[in-house]
Amino acid sequence: MSKLFTGAEIVFKCLEDQGVEFIFGYPGGAVLPIYDELKNHSSIKHILVRHEQGAGHAAEGYARSSGKPGVVLVTSGPGATNVVTALTDAYMDSVPLVCISGQVPTHLIGTDAFQECDTTGITRPCTKHNWLVKDIKDLSKTLHEAFRVATTGRPGPVLVDIPKDIQFAKISYSKPKVKKKLNGKSLNQFSQNEIDELINLMNKSKRPIIYSGGGVINSGPEASEVLRELVELTGFPITSTLQGLGAYPGDDNQFLGMLGMHGTYEANNAMHDCDLLINIGARFDDRITGKIDEFSPKSKKVHIDIDPSSINKIIKVDLSLVGDVKDVLKSINTTLKRKNINLNKSNKQQTSNWWEQIQKWRTKNSLHFKNSDETIKPQHAVQRLYELTKHKDTFITTEVGQHQMWAAQHYKFNKPNRWMTSGGLGTMGYGLPAAVGVQIAHPEKLVVDIAGEASVLMTMQEMSTAVQYNLPIKIFILNNQYMGMVRQWQELLHEKNYSESYSEALPDFIKLAEAYGCKGIMAEKPSELDEKINEMVQFDGPVIFDCRVDPNENCFPMIPSGKPHNQMILGPSEKEENKITGKGKALV
Amino acid sequence: MANPKSAYSVSTKKEKTDTHIIVVWVDNEAGVLARVVGLFSGRGYNIESLAVAEVDAKKNISRITIVTTGTPQVIDQIKLQLKKLVPVHKVADFKRNDKSVIFKEMALFKFVGNTNKIKRAINACKKYNVVILDKTKKSNVIQITALRREIDKMAKNLKKFGLVSVSRTGAVAMTRGDKVFN
Numbered sequence: 001m002s003k004l005f006t007g008a009e010i011v012f013k014c015l016e017d018q019g020v021e022f023i024f025g026y027p028g029g030a031v032l033p034i035y036d037e038l039k040n041h042s043s044i045k046h047i048l049v050r051h052e053q054g055a056g057h058a059a060e061g062y063a064r065s066s067g068k069p070g071v072v073l074v075t076s077g078p079g080a081t082n083v084v085t086a087l088t089d090a091y092m093d094s095v096p097l098v099c100i101s102g103q104v105p106t107h108l109i110g111t112d113a114f115q116e117c118d119t120t121g122i123t124r125p126c127t128k129h130n131w132l133v134k135d136i137k138d139l140s141k142t143l144h145e146a147f148r149v150a151t152t153g154r155p156g157p158v159l160v161d162i163p164k165d166i167q168f169a170k171i172s173y174s175k176p177k178v179k180k181k182l183n184g185k186s187l188n189q190f191s192q193n194e195i196d197e198l199i200n201l202m203n204k205s206k207r208p209i210i211y212s213g214g215g216v217i218n219s220g221p222e223a224s225e226v227l228r229e230l231v232e233l234t235g236f237p238i239t240s241t242l243q244g245l246g247a248y249p250g251d252d253n254q255f256l257g258m259l260g261m262h263g264t265y266e267a268n269n270a271m272h273d274c275d276l277l278i279n280i281g282a283r284f285d286d287r288i289t290g291k292i293d294e295f296s297p298k299s300k301k302v303h304i305d306i307d308p309s310s311i312n313k314i315i316k317v318d319l320s321l322v323g324d325v326k327d328v329l330k331s332i333n334t335t336l337k338r339k340n341i342n343l344n345k346s347n348k349q350q351t352s353n354w355w356e357q358i359q360k361w362r363t364k365n366s367l368h369f370k371n372s373d374e375t376i377k378p379q380h381a382v383q384r385l386y387e388l389t390k391h392k393d394t395f396i397t398t399e400v401g402q403h404q405m406w407a408a409q410h411y412k413f414n415k416p417n418r419w420m421t422s423g424g425l426g427t428m429g430y431g432l433p434a435a436v437g438v439q440i441a442h443p444e445k446l447v448v449d450i451a452g453e454a455s456v457l458m459t460m461q462e463m464s465t466a467v468q469y470n471l472p473i474k475i476f477i478l479n480n481q482y483m484g485m486v487r488q489w490q491e492l493l494h495e496k497n498y499s500e501s502y503s504e505a506l507p508d509f510i511k512l513a514e515a516y517g518c519k520g521i522m523a524e525k526p527s528e529l530d531e532k533i534n535e536m537v538q539f540d541g542p543v544i545f546d547c548r549v550d551p552n553e554n555c556f557p558m559i560p561s562g563k564p565h566n567q568m569i570l571g572p573s574e575k576e577e578n579k580i581t582g583k584g585k586a587l588v
Numbered sequence: 589m590a591n592p593k594s595a596y597s598v599s600t601k602k603e604k605t606d607t608h609i610i611v612v613w614v615d616n617e618a619g620v621l622a623r624v625v626g627l628f629s630g631r632g633y634n635i636e637s638l639a640v641a642e643v644d645a646k647k648n649i650s651r652i653t654i655v656t657t658g659t660p661q662v663i664d665q666i667k668l669q670l671k672k673l674v675p676v677h678k679v680a681d682f683k684r685n686d687k688s689v690i691f692k693e694m695a696l697f698k699f700v701g702n703t704n705k706i707k708r709a710i711n712a713c714k715k716y717n718v719v720i721l722d723k724t725k726k727s728n729v730i731q732i733t734a735l736r737r738e739i740d741k742m743a744k745n746l747k748k749f750g751l752v753s754v755s756r757t758g759a760v761a762m763t764r765g766d767k768v769f770n
């Protein structure tokens with residue numbers, strides 16, 4: 001007779017077998033047996049957050065920066081509902097999370113018991129899959145299956161709801177046999193024929209562009225390497241989505257910068273005018289495509305994605321390759337090298353006009369802004385932060401809004417997994433807890449949350465977590481006292497009716513930092529910026545940096561709503577020159 | 589015309605929609621129907637009718653038949669999204685006007701009143717495989733199987749013959765001939 005273990009012990013045995021090192025969580029009545037068991041498992045460290053949403057985002061930051069699934073542990077009822085935002089965020093951005101939630105004992109389910117909620121019902125639309133474990137016999141199988149679902153295919157969050165009596169119940173444990181129940185959901189479905197067809201399109205193309213996304217990051221660091229090889233082999237220009245930044249070096253000449261609503265002029269115009277568009281692990285998000293009917297009208301479109309439901313969802317494509325980006329790109333590179341070793345050279349002539357055109361677009365210098373000696377321009381602050389931290393292997397997280405776009409535009413990433421931002425869901429308050437998770441995964445690295453003062457206040461309580469675990473995260477707040485992106489839209493679209501977008505009575509961030517037991521720094525003048533940033537970087541411990549920036553700055557360039565890629569607004573000066581007339585004016 | 593002030597793009601094209609019957613084989617486990625139905629409501633697809641029951645007790649497989657309408661792109665998305673659900677084994681899709689597929693719905697009708705009238709009603713249902721399930725001096729319960737639009741018609745026309753209650757299923761489907769969907 002093999003030894004019997006309680007459900008709580010089984011939970012930790014599974015986590016150990018999955019190689020889990022960190023759990024982000026918050027205790028409560030319905031998970032106390034699991035918390036009671038924690039002391040017996042020294043290989044697993046629990047990070048106590050201050051709010052369950054923080055646990056979820058921290059686990060996301062951990063997962064995105066390390067490539068390992070993030071594990072969250074919360075109690076029933078409010079514990080579970082608080083984590084819903086983070087689960088939805090992870091679902092939208094394809095981040096592997098395993099959330100374990102406590103539940104009231106099985107005999108009380110459905111009775112409106114204390115801290116009971118229908119957790120699997122609530123989280124069904126925001127997880128890849130979820131389970132309510134009603135029988136101790138199913139527990140270990142379910143937990144291992146949960147890790148498998150979260151990490152295979154297109155990654156995403158899963159949730160396992162464990163009633164308290166199951167945590168106490170006893171059963172024997174055996175390591176699971178590796179059994180793959182795929183239900184026909186195999187991952188790589190592309191064929192050599194499709195690869196050949198793609199290479200044929202590449203050979204013929206005169207105006208090609210590669211548009212890469214978060215799928216390259218999710219596919220692992222090797223995918224970024226093969227992407228770089230592909231770009232080198234072909235000599236094609238490449239642009240990236242917000243989530244894909246870092247997969248290709250941001251300072252390389254073949255890189256056109258980010259595309260989309262606040263992407264560069266050259267990237268968006270190249271997307272519009274190209275004759276071959278190769279989407280690698282991106283999903284034609286509406287912030288990318290602009291007006292669908294006029295999206296890249298002259299191009300053959302190729303889509304490489306692991307998720308078959310991403311193909312033809314928004315944009316109809318001419319060729320699709322379903323599979324793991326890394327595997328597809330490897331096949332492409334191998335075939336390219338075998339068949340057409342000189343594509344780069346032969347292409348150079350064919351695409352030379354295209355590159356000339358791209359250079360012309362580049363001269364518009366669309367990320368340009370008018371700097372000032374009086375006030376700190378937020379773009380300038382990001383640029384200085386980049387210049388002063390680029391020699392280090394720096395990890396950047398962000399909140400959501402103008403500062404996020406400025407960070408994406410002006411901070412150049414050279415490696416994957418260094419950029420953690422909430423793209424799909426756009427969750428204000430993501431960056432600070434995500435920075436906590438990133439710092440847990442990379443204790444020796446510099447982790448900076450480029451934040452807005454409105455966003456960061458949504459999850460500010462996690463500073464307490466950072467202090468508790470000596471996590472030297474740097475919260476770099478571009479403080480313009482407005483919900484900047486809201487204010488920008490109100491300025492451009494709602495006749496400057498700044499309804500409720502100004503935050504009166506903001507806290508004194510220096511005193512707030514001190515109250516949490518960390519360091520507060522403030523910069524008000526451009527002349528003191530470098531010195532203060534250096535002070536922040538060199539300080540061994542968490543810092544809140546209150547960077548007072550121009551409150552009226554807007555984020556440009558910008559594709560106005562309902563417009564195609566080739567009708568961007570470049571900046572305030574262009575607006576004054578009255579480039580937008582007639583119908584366009586109504587749209588802006 | 590959508591509001592041009594929107595931060596989202598304006599929908600322009602209106603594509604033609606078709607009615608499809610989607611058949612889904614799923615593990616018969618708790619919450620599986622909620623997953624399938626939730627996918628439809630969550631993504632804004634419509635469900636015209638729904639029929640579900642276990643078809644293989646040994647393998648624990650249920651068969652869900654859903655009648656839905658959508659553009660070709662939406663129908664494709666429905667199939668691909670369904671295939672992503674963990675308990676889903678396979679998905680089949682038929683056009684409603686596909687001649688190689690049999691579609692059937694069942695309805696129960698209760699008639700109360702004049703026996704003569706009831707007789708005439710049953711007579712009118714003749715082509716729809718009438719089975720008389722219950723009979724009293726004053727009432728009749730009958731069962732018919734037919735297409736949706738035929739049942740719609742009968743339910744409307746038989747009111748004058750004392751039809752007081754209608755209960756009906758969603759459509760179920762099966763291919764003709766020896767072909768089996770794999």
